[in-house]
Amino acid sequence: MKDFLPLFMLDLWDALSPFMQDSLLFALYLMPCIMVGLYVSHGFRPLPLVRAMLWQFRWTSLMFIALIATSVALGVGLLAQERGLRQGTAKAAEKFDLIIAAPGSEVTNVLAAVYLQPTDLSLLDGKLYNEIANHDHVSFAAPIAFGDSYQGAPVVGTTLDFLQHLSGELRKGRAFEKPFEAVVGSAIDLPLGSHFTPAHGTGHSAEADAHEGEVFRIVGRMQPTGSPWDKAILVPVEAVWLVHGMGTGHKPQEGARLGPPFDPDYFPGTPAILVRAEELWANYALKSEFTRKESMAIFPGAVLSQLHAILGDIRSVMSIMAVITQILVAGGVLTGLVILTRLFSRRLALLRAIGAPRRFVFSIVWSFAAILIGAGAVSGLGFGFVTTALLSNIISERTDILIKASLQWPEFHLLAGFVSITILLAMIPAGLALLRPAIRDLRA
């Protein structure tokens, strides 16, 4: 919009609130069809006749509305879904400032550490962990350990610091204080006080009795995070190492102590270290410092940005396809309207025969088309929203990333643009209806 404004108006535009800017843009998109509507129907009352014609051709009209609604829903749904996906994944990753992992794929590491997607990763040793954990700018460094599950939910070993960082105050119960205590994510349907034995591995290949005899007790429930961690079971990292016969990361004489510091000699290794810096700027220094031969530091946000850029590219391609679909549908609808006007050409001829002004006859056909387009567009908006909500639920269900469906200004702008253009194009069938010889239609 700013590109089209003269310089002296730029300041004025910038001074407006985003809501005002969007509202103005919406009104601006609709302006052409409103102007045409006012001009075409000024001084006339075409609606009773249009209503009668809509009722007479109700099934055909409904078909047109459904066609328009489908194409609008496609465009609206695409925009809303892509945004929901982007916001959902970003929100899921917002608690993860910096991840340090063994060199490899950044995306794979982010998928594993943030979105808990099972994958095999190389391990970082205790020396590196201690270097990170003892760094001046690091608030805490949490090793994670995964690979076990219970009833499909990943069992993730981590530290109290990270649990508190992820959930804040727990929704129920308390944090783990002993190795075989667990805190469940908000979406895990297990009561506090219940016990479980994790299976080794995840999915269908999980071995249910591999850790027989290792019983965890659930002592707390996290607040919802909108991330896959809501469907995870968090346990002390020492417990995960222990059930796998790898020690606890501490000297044996230290007993059942939980959390850092860990002893490098007894540290079994971790696929990723989740790092929280003292200050925001320090993340960049840490990233630089720990991107080296034996490790790499990743900003999940940056990786997500790359993924979102790809998603955006896909969205762009899909948007172009949606626009093409909308153009085709609009073309089809307008062609259909030309054919439809032939069906009520006798009535139009009658109006012309009894002396109705040409503009009145024009307004009837145009209003008929405008109502179909308007109804189709509004239905499409609703249809698009409902479809997006359903899809979001399915995606949330499958990925455990909370995707929220919402209609925002871009969808309304798209809708206004589509409505405006097609309603302007509806002048074509209206004009063509006037070109028909009245006598021929009267005699038809």
Place this chain on the structure above:
Amino acid sequence: MQAMNGSDFMDEGSEPHAILTVKDLQVRGEKDRLLLDVPQLKIFHGQTIAIKGASGAGKSTLLFALAGLAEHMSGSICWSLPQATGNKEKNNREQDMVKLSSEVRARFRRETLGMIFQDFLLFEEMDALANATISNGYMPGHNKKAVQQRAEQTLRHLGIKDIAKRTIASFSGGERQRVAIARALSNDPPILLADEPTASLDRRASDHLIEDLTALVRRQHKTLIVVSHDISLCEKMDRILEVTDGKITERNDREKQNRERQGLNQGKEEVGS
């Protein structure tokens, strides 16, 4: 719209006022085929005129030409209508349908002509009153009330006021044509043009309609030009014009008409026996 009633057309002298003068009218169709050739025709105010002729002879073409709906016309079709002014002087306003633009012709039709069609051309989904007041969709605001009142009055005269709020879909043919008549008269036009108004009706309904239509037209001093094959309708008209291959001849001999009627009745009896 300037409403005009019958007295507006009465000249001071004894000569009736020629409301329509047609001169050298030719209407051509596709491939320049001559559809209608009328060297001269005059119609006077308050007359009722039947146009009859074989199918395809050009009757409806003549009617549509008089209404300014035909294309490819030459010659002149001059409607001469008094135009009331502020001080009640009456100036005849001549309108040549051949020369006028389509928009001016349309204005002329909505101000001056009422049109009735063979198959009614009503909006089935609307009620009778809404159909009769259809012109309110485009009439200036100050005329709307008058249109509404006239439509209600005509529907009452035609005996369908009680069902005026029913949708047309439930109406019989006779009732539909009555609604069409009410629609044609709702603007109080001085001239009514009707194209085969009884053709879609059975005999009984036709007779009723003819009675009602002629009574209404005479009471309101309208000029009626009706295209019809219906002998009952034609014999109630003041003049009969016969169209044969696009040429018009005037028939004043009621005898021939009566002979035709007798012949028709005889034929019916023969068929009956």
